[in-house]
Structures are given as structure tokens and as C-alpha cells.
Amino acid sequence: MKNKLAISMFGQKRLSREGGIEIVVKELCTRMVRDGCAVTCYNRSGHHVSGAEYDQKTEYEGIRQKYVPTIEKKGLAAVSSSAFAALYSAFGKYDVVHIHAEGPAFFSWLPKLFGKKVVVTVHGIDWQREKWKSGFGSKFIRQGEKNAVKYADEIIVLSKGVQDYFEDTYGRKTHFIPNGVNRPEIRQAKLITEKFGLTKDSYILFLGRLVPEKGIRYLVEVFKKIDTDKKLVIAGGSSDTDSFMQELKTMSKDDNRIIFTGFVQGEMLDELYSNAYIYTLPSDLEGMPLSLLEAMSYGNCCLVSDIPECVEVVEDKAMIFKKSDVKDLREKLQDACDHPEKVLELKKQASDFICAKYNWDKVVEETMKLYGRK
Template identity: 60%
Template sequence: MKIAMIGHKRIPSREGGVERVVEELTTRMVKRGHDITCYNRGGKHVLDKNQEVKSLKEYNGVKLKKVLTIDKKGVAAMTSSFFGSFKILFSKNEVVHFHAEGVCAVIPIIKAFSKKKVVVTIHGLDWQRAKWGGFATKYIKFGEKMAAKYADEIIVLSENVQCYFKKQYNRDTHFIPNGVSRPEIVKVDIIKKKYQLKKDSYFLFLGRIVPEKGIHYLVDAYQQIEIDKKLVIAGAASDTDSYYQELKDKVKENENIIFTGFVQGKELEELYSNAYVYVLPSDLEGMPLSLLEAMSYGNCCLTSDIPECATVIGDKGVTFKKSKVEDLVKQLHELSDDKVKKYKQESQSYILKRYSWDEVVDKTLKLY
């Protein structure tokens, strides 16, 4: 089949979970003989403005087309999806796969002027995210409505969102969660030189530094406990510089809290491989790829009890009551070395068995 992907920022990239999903899907689909074109946004790297964005025409067999983008908060996704949809209209693609809600506002253009089939993946209810407001929130909600009304098929990543679409729009959706691959566990090297970190010497949060990730709960809880472990907060702001600065100001007297900024490659692998506990204190998630990755590295994971996290970890991790700092403090206190060791022994095999990218590709192609 000839398939178009739109709605991600760009591949290859670790600018967010959507980008990693698109990369995993498309590279596997190409190996199965399908013709895939990804419509990449223009503009700078969202999480690291100093990082060079390479303009590639192909990546592992996936065709890449750069789309005109107004690179400003709140309009980048809107403009890239608008201009990208016109490129897709005049392409030979048979299936157009939209990722995320806001970009779905242009689906009526595709449906009105072509016979192309439209599939949408809802990665989360994006209009709920704290960084948006006013027009952006309304536009994203409009995109959600267009997806519910005009898409031929809709994929959701959690049963919670599946129930929402049924209740809100009486729309049936397909629950196809994300996958994960077996990683290579690596020893400390870069993180020892840069941050003086040793194996099992730190709690780790790794993700975008945005309010809905609940990092402020983790910082407050950590500062209430006495422990010989450091706290590493790895990731960069995503149109949320003021929130990032608030966090830094809050902990400026605490030398045991380390902000790494955006990480990738070997440094990211080392952080996952050597953490004592991975913590994800989110108020809102779609399906957190960082949690799947953390468990694939054999980590003990502590998350908020929102369904999108609790369903992933099952009984192979620990949860605390969403947004309750006192309960997070309690759970951190109760994480003995023996308990952490037990979860570390169980988490990798459990997550690799439950979430397979090849299975995700099978189900997605069947839907096409």
C-alpha cells in the first residue's frame, strides 16, 4: 500500500512520543514492502533549539517530505498539517494516517477532495494539556471532533480514551497500544563523568518538562525524604520554559537534584540502564512510551495511579495517588532495596511480552 503519515514533528527524532511511534511503525512497514511517506514539519528542534535539524529525503526506506511550517507555539502543528494536507491531496497515497488531535482539523479537506482513506491515532486528549490555552485549546478540540466525524478508523492508546470517544461522540475506536523493543543495557560512563552518577545511585524522571507530567510533585516529595540517592530530571521544556525555570528555582539550594536538559543516544541509554527507580508522576498521559522504555531496561517504576500508567505497570511496579505529594512521599519511603530488586527482576520480561511493535504493526496494517 501507499501510506502517508502526518501530525508528527519529524523523523528520525526523539522530540516526543508521537515521533518515536511514527518511526517504529513506518520503518517496520517499509520492511514489509509498503510505500511510506512521512510529512515532516519544518522549523527548529522543539526540545533543543541548538540542535541541527537535518533535511533528509529518506530514512531507513521511509520517504521524507518537508512541509512548510510557521515555527511558533500554537501554530506550528496547525500550519504544517494544513500545507501537508495539500501535498497529500496531490499524492498517490491510498491511506493517510494522522497522528494527534489538532492536525485532524484538516481531515475534511482530504475527504472532500479525494477518495483516500483516513486513519487517526489519538495519542492523548491534547486539549487538556496545561501548556495550551484559548484558541489553541479550541482548535485542538475542533480537530478531535473532525476525527470523530470524518475519519474512517480511529486508533486509541488507552481504554480510558476509548470510553471517552464512545461517551462523547458515540464513536467506536480500536485500542492498539504502543510497543517496545528489547534494549541493550549499558554501564555508566558519560553520566559518571558529567554528573558523578553510579549504578542505582539515583531516582530518574525522563520526559518532556511540562506541568502535566507532575514533576513538581516529585521535586516536593524528594525534598521531604532523607535518602542517599540523587534525583535526576532528564528532558527539556516543550513550549514551557517558565515551568522549567520554576522547577530550577525551587531546588537551587539542593545539589542532589540534577537537571540534564535534553538527552539522547548513549547518555539516555545510560540513564535508563542504571537508575535505582524510574518515577513518572503524571496527571495526564496518552500512553507513556518513556514508561514502557524504562520497564524494558529492567527498572523498578513508580507512577501516579492514572489508568494510562497503572494499566501499563500492572503488578510489576508501584503507584501513588495522582497529585498527592504526601502519598508519593510514603511510597518513596516504603521502596526498600528488596522491593526494588524484586520489581527490577520482573519488569523487563513482563513488558516485552505484553507490548510488541511487530504486533502493533500487524493490527495497524489490518486496519488499513
């Protein structure tokens, strides 16, 4: 470990905020370079998931970014870019190849064949997601999971539930290393007031990819029946789910309190987190919800479903409802609107709690230990 460790990473789209994987890779890589590693990220070619206007080919200091050939078709972008990334990683001068997500792990055998140390991070059981429940994508991801078990030297998981799943299903030991979070700068409402008419504590925030498993259908259905003057802000872009996004907008069209912002980043994102009355994540399925960590780091009261991946994060520092239980979600949401003192109490505890519990430097330290393991 005294010599410069050469690391290849792939599985992310690019170093952006398109999803949790992209955020994780950026946070890991910037710190690994800081700590003296030589890091190469193999990114997809093509456009940002929310459109060309969000393309950012930012060179993060010290990180080599290479863009691999990518077939720009639904279901093929991840497969094609991962295949090329695995090929370049196999032939490149790397000590460690770190693969993110089950789909890209399909190709873990390739760098392994060429004597590389292979580490796979499983961000969630991806074949359970609605868009991958059938067809080629489902088979590919399931085989990726099996290939990770067979070929990876080390597997990292982000929740205890997924760790149990690998132990029970494959008898495979994994390493539980959850994500981290940075303590942010709280921003006053300016851009969000100008663009959406939002002020501090005037809205309930959902922020994430607009995909069915996030429980946004329930949220819209429930919010329409809530007695409140607060708005519901749904912030995020499609992820090969344009028809679902259209369905949500159709559901919401008769309630002018519901606002769709589209994909957000930068100051707009900071302001949305900084000024929300509560943040809600009603998911049926998660890996390790980074947006939840971020929301708490901004001092938000959070309302989450009782799936283990959310409950492990928030412990007793948030409001919790029964997964997919519309009646329970409605009661909890109405209660939050009716009792600002409860919301304020949870807000006071959130930031210090989450920033102490989840730390990126610790994540990098634990990950580097696995890189050095013989």
C-alpha cells in the same frame, strides 16, 4: 494489499525522540517499509524542540521524508505544518493518510475530500493539557477531535480510558492498539559518570518532556523532603514551556542532589535508563506513556501515579501512588529508598513482562489491518 500500499503520515514534528508521537511514527514507518509499503512522512520544517543542536534530518532507510512549510511561532507550528501536510497528502498518490494527534486531525476532512482513506491515532485527549486549556489552541484541538470523529475512516486509541471517552462522548467506535517497545541493550555507566557523576543505582530518574501535567512539581517538592543520598535526575527538554522549566530549576536550586540534564538521546539516554535505581512518572495526564514502557524494558522498578494510562501498563509490576497526592508520593518514594529488596524484586520482573505485553510488530500488524479495511 498485495500491491505496494502508499501511506502518508503526519502529525509528528520529525523522525526523532522529541516526544512520544515522534517515536511511534518512526517505529511504525520503519516496519511498514520493511513490510513492503511506500511510506512518506511529512515533517515540520524548523528546529528540534530542544534546540538546533539536536536537529537530525536522518534518512531512515526507505522512508520518504518531506519537510513542509512551518510558521515558527508558539501555537502556529503545529497548525501550519499540519495544514500543508494535509494538502500534500490530499493531492498525493496515497491509499491511506495516517494522522497522529487531535490537533493535526483538524485537517482530516481534506484528504477525505479527495477520496483518501483516513486513519487518525489519538495519542491522548490533548485539549486537557495545561498549555492548551484556553485560547485558540484549545478550540483548535477540540475541533480536531470532532473532525476525527466525523471524517476519519478509523480511529486508533492507545488506552481503554480514551476508548471509553470516545464511546461515551460521541458514540464512536475506536480501535485500541497500544504502543510497543523494543528490548534494549543494557549499558554500563560511563558518559553519565563523566558528565553528571552518576553511577549504577545512585539516582531516581524522571525522563520526559518538562510540562506541568507530568507532575514534576510534586516530584521536586517531595524529593527535597526525602531522606536519601540518592540523586534525582530530571532528564528532558522544554516543550514550549521554558517558564515552567525555569520554575522547576528555581524550586530545586537549594538541593544539590537534583540534576537537570536537558534533552538526552543516544548512548546517554541508554545509560540513564540502564543504571537508574527507580524510574518515576508522577503524571496527572498521559496518553500512552512510552517512556514508562522503555523504562520497564530496561528492567527498572517504576513508581507511577494511579491514572488509568499508567496502571494499564504496569499492572502489578510497579509501585503506584495516588495521583497528585504529595503525601502518598513521599511515602512511596521514601519506602523505595529504604527497601532496596522491594525495588530489586520489581526490577527482576519488569523487562520480560513489558516486552511480552507490548510488541511493535504486533502494533504494525493491527494497524495494517485497519488500512486494508473497506
